[in-house]
């Protein structure tokens with residue numbers, strides 16, 4: 001699988017990444033929110049025992065215990081989408097096993113005992129699912145999963161019971177957003193048992209015109225069908241976004257070009273910039289690249305800025321920053337350095 005942040009493929013414009021996560025639990029063990037620290041740590045050890053039995057994994061994967069790391073390190077991994085907000089909130093008893101290229105992350109003691117997450121660059125849910133499935137089979141071979149014959153996998157939240165799968169894609173939809181078409185899209189997908197979330201998943205806002213589309217129904221339907229249905233909806237959304245872009249490019253060509261180059265100008269030449277402003281400009285630059293208007297910037301640069309200019313990323317580099325003005329100055333410097341390279 002390919003890491004979406006460093007991916008440069010031209011195909012990964014509108015669909016930036018595809019994610020599969022499987023929720024699993026141990027039978028006869030309390031769910032993580034009711035587990036004491038020692039019992040939770042035993043869960044981690046048990047998962048490790050089975051996972052690292054395969055020697056191949058020992059070379060490629062590492063366990064990271066949240067309580068052993070600084071808050072900044074954990075938050076940066078959350079901002080890179082390697083771990084979820086709920087894992088972060090359980091930092092005294094949670095861990096994750098991650099591979100070198102950060103495309104696989106097995107979160108332990110999140111909302112469920114185990115959350116297998118595989119993220120692949122671009123539109124390729126099947127590949128992410130194959131990987132998640134392989135890991136699931138390995139873990140299931142040595143662990144006693146909570147499974148009910150009629151219901152399927154048992155999860156802490158009933159909405160995840162059954163397959164325990166969430167398939168999702170991260171979409172860049174600037175023109176549907178500008179044209180106020182997103183709420184229509186949201187209404188239609190919810191009727192099909194799907195949901196659209198913001199940049200950081202559940203409860204987050206859509207920044208930089210980025211959205212996450214995922215399935216809401218997990219029970220009474222097979223994994224492959226969930227992926228298939230989601231993929232069909234994604235294709236329709238891509239078609240809608242593309243036709244709105246073409247329409248805008250033909251009726252407002254100069255305004256369109258002006259908007260994307262102004263965004264690039266603000267990123268290249270400003271001396272102070274807020275996170276929100278920068279993310280918004282990055283969206284327009286990405287659009288300019290996708291439309292062939294801007295030629296000398298690649299997706300890799302845009303993606304790495306997208307996940308690398310938050311206050312925490314700046315703090316990690318600069319160590320001592322005392323006020324919001326300094327953050328804005330440093331952010332602007334980081335962006336200029338990257339874009340002018």
Ligand SMILES: Nc1ncnc2c1ncn2[C@@H]1O[C@H](COP(=O)(O)OP(=O)(O)OP(=O)(O)O)[C@@H](O)[C@H]1O
Nearest residue numbers: 017018019021081084168169170199200201202212
């Ligand atoms: N396609 C994707 N590409 C990159 N990151 C993603 C993608 N989909 C979701 N994520 C990230 O995964 C994390 C968890 O997302 P979210 O809260 O939506 O789902 P979840 O925790 O799996 O589901 P649930 O609400 O059932 O617990 C977030 O950090 C989110 O940004």
